[in-house]
Amino acid sequence: MSERVRAQIASPAASRVRRRRVVTADRLIAVLLIAPSAAAIAVFVYGFIGFTAFASFTKWDNLSPDFTWVGWKNYAALFNTVRFQIDLGNTVTFTLLFLAICLSVGFALAVLLDRGIRGESFFRSIYLFPLALSFIVTGVVWRWLLNPGSVQLGTTGVNLLLERIGLGVLKTGWYTDPRIGIKAVVIAAVWQMSGYVMAMYLAGLRGIPEELREAARVDGANDLQVYRSIIVPLLHPITLGAIIILGHISLKIFDLVVAMTGPGPGFSSDVPAFFMFDTTFRGNNFAQGAGIAMILLLMVAVLIVPYLVYSLRTETQR
Amino acid sequence: MALYALLAAFAILYLLPIYVLALTGLKSYAEVNLYRMWDWPAHVSLDSFVKAWVGSEAQGFRGLDNNFWNSVRLAVPATLLSAALGSLNGYVLAKWRFRGSDAIFTLLLFGMFIPYQSILIPLVQVLNRMGLYGSLQGLIFVHVVYGIPITTLIFRNYYATVPNELVEAATIDGSGILGIFRYVMVPISLPAFAVVAIWQFTSIWNDFLFGVIVTPRPAVQPITVALNNLAGSYIVEWNVQMAGALLAALPTMLLYIVLGRYFMRGLLAGSLKA
Numbered sequence: 001m002s003e004r005v006r007a008q009i010a011s012p013a014a015s016r017v018r019r020r021r022v023v024t025a026d027r028l029i030a031v032l033l034i035a036p037s038a039a040a041i042a043v044f045v046y047g048f049i050g051f052t053a054f055a056s057f058t059k060w061d062n063l064s065p066d067f068t069w070v071g072w073k074n075y076a077a078l079f080n081t082v083r084f085q086i087d088l089g090n091t092v093t094f095t096l097l098f099l100a101i102c103l104s105v106g107f108a109l110a111v112l113l114d115r116g117i118r119g120e121s122f123f124r125s126i127y128l129f130p131l132a133l134s135f136i137v138t139g140v141v142w143r144w145l146l147n148p149g150s151v152q153l154g155t156t157g158v159n160l161l162l163e164r165i166g167l168g169v170l171k172t173g174w175y176t177d178p179r180i181g182i183k184a185v186v187i188a189a190v191w192q193m194s195g196y197v198m199a200m201y202l203a204g205l206r207g208i209p210e211e212l213r214e215a216a217r218v219d220g221a222n223d224l225q226v227y228r229s230i231i232v233p234l235l236h237p238i239t240l241g242a243i244i245i246l247g248h249i250s251l252k253i254f255d256l257v258v259a260m261t262g263p264g265p266g267f268s269s270d271v272p273a274f275f276m277f278d279t280t281f282r283g284n285n286f287a288q289g290a291g292i293a294m295i296l297l298l299m300v301a302v303l304i305v306p307y308l309v310y311s312l313r314t315e316t317q318r
Numbered sequence: 319m320a321l322y323a324l325l326a327a328f329a330i331l332y333l334l335p336i337y338v339l340a341l342t343g344l345k346s347y348a349e350v351n352l353y354r355m356w357d358w359p360a361h362v363s364l365d366s367f368v369k370a371w372v373g374s375e376a377q378g379f380r381g382l383d384n385n386f387w388n389s390v391r392l393a394v395p396a397t398l399l400s401a402a403l404g405s406l407n408g409y410v411l412a413k414w415r416f417r418g419s420d421a422i423f424t425l426l427l428f429g430m431f432i433p434y435q436s437i438l439i440p441l442v443q444v445l446n447r448m449g450l451y452g453s454l455q456g457l458i459f460v461h462v463v464y465g466i467p468i469t470t471l472i473f474r475n476y477y478a479t480v481p482n483e484l485v486e487a488a489t490i491d492g493s494g495i496l497g498i499f500r501y502v503m504v505p506i507s508l509p510a511f512a513v514v515a516i517w518q519f520t521s522i523w524n525d526f527l528f529g530v531i532v533t534p535r536p537a538v539q540p541i542t543v544a545l546n547n548l549a550g551s552y553i554v555e556w557n558v559q560m561a562g563a564l565l566a567a568l569p570t571m572l573l574y575i576v577l578g579r580y581f582m583r584g585l586l587a588g589s590l591k592a
Contacts, residue, residue, distance in 0.1 A: 025494070048444075
């Protein structure tokens with residue numbers, strides 16, 4: 001039972017006087033200070049989402065708004081569109097590969113850096129550095145790096161490098177090959193984001209007391225066992241956080257695809273966010289664009305909402 | 319030793335794209351050849367940077383100079399406004415909680431994760447009505463509004479670490495909510511301001527989606543949008559595209575090199591657990 005409730009039971013009158021004092025001008029000002037931001041978010045996030053949801057159930061398919069209600073028709077049509085089916089598949093492929101590679105590379109780098117080496121901050125800065133760049137810059141660079149060249153004119157980019165160091169067998173068409181498509185974009189995305197995972201894991205590793213490792217070693221555990229049974233389990237919250245952050249970035253991925261590949265041959269590197277942009281702002285098919293946007297939002301919400309609720313609840317318990 | 323070799327190998331992999339970026343930008347026209355992408359330049363030349371910066375009337379493409387300054391005029395005020403708003407919100411949500419304030423905080427936070435596709439259609443309509451569509455002011459407004467969640471989060475987490483006794487003592491001394499903010503909180507929140515400023519500047523400078531949607535006119539566009547147009551054009555040479563990419567990356571790269579420590583903290587704040 002809280003102090004205030006107890007006080008109220010003991011002496012209701014006294015508590016009323018105190019509460020009157022608490023509801024002073026300052027309390028009011030506090031609410032007023034937060035009000036503009038709360039109102040802005042209410043309109044520009046929740047109101048706008050509401051409008052987009054509404055638009056996705058209408059016939060609005062050209063520049064002039066047409067709010068004739070069509071029910072679930074746009075969604076049904078969308079799931080029957082080959083491009084959208086490919087996009088959803090690409091999103092799944094991209095997200096799984098991106099997460100798996102980023103988490104492994106990030107964890108490996110963090111473990112290497114955590115061994116008390118000299119020049120740690122130097123290496124750390126290098127691995128983190130791509131994070132400061134725009135996805136557009138990354139896309140432009142990797143478009144040229146993964147440009148396979150042509151049979152007539154010769155090999156370029158990474159293929160050329162592979163050839164020179166004697167790994168010519170690894171040459172492929174990268175994003176120009178429909179069988180690779182979006183997987184080539186994963187390479188660029190991992191280059192940009194894996195440093196982030198490294199930073200998160202490194203912060204986590206630093207938070208694990210040395211005594212825990214010592215104790216395990218005294219008990220006769222080798223390095224691998226210490227990692228397997230002590231460190232990795234303790235890092236689970238960080239892994240979860242990284243999955244949430246990278247996961248929502250990868251579901252929304254747009255800029256990188258625009259700058260690096262575009263939709264690619266047979267939509268092999270297309271993603272829902274790009275389809276939405278294309279159909280809405282180039283094709284003026286607003287209702288279809290709204291539908292794609294709502295599906296994107298739903299995917300992100302499924303990932304984010306439980307995590308948000310969970311983190312805030314554990315925070316208040318603390 | 320094996321450890322260092324491994325770390326160095328990774329470092330080379332991470333630096334390779336930057337190496338190509340710089341190398342290509344520094345080559346003269348005579349040497350630019352896709353098939354010699356990995357070769358050192360025989361002569362260092364800044365021609366590509368100049369061309370990416372001023373454009374070429376003969377070839378008919380615009381340089382990035384104008385757009386670079388657009389991005390400066392966009393990112394600086396938007397960052398300052400974001401930081402001001404975020405610090406006020408964070409202060410209230412950490413130190414002046416009222417019934418429903420935690421709910422407001424949760425609802426704000428969700429705005430940080432939404433795919434902006436889900437708000438773009440009404441956004442364009444509303445900006446049009448407000449007379450802000452197509453202008454840099456409109457873009458500043460958009461970045462400030464959608465920056466509210468992350469800036470509020472960073473400041474709230476920072477102010478939550480400030481002891482309540484400090485606020486209570488100031489209250490007893492007769493300070494009001496605004497006086498405490500101005501004379502107690504602001505002077506001690508320089509680190510939080512640095513984290514927020516770097517985070518917001520970097521994300522606004524690097525943004526593409528809002529830029530391409532809100533500013534259709536090339537003269538108004540931020541540099542990321544202009545760079546994407548430049549790189550998507552078949553008349554612009556490969557080395558000029560690379561030089562342009564480096565120009566677009568320069569401010570955030572410098573920020574990272576000089577203030578990397580704060581950059582790092584902003585990143586970790588993004589995962590809610592600062």
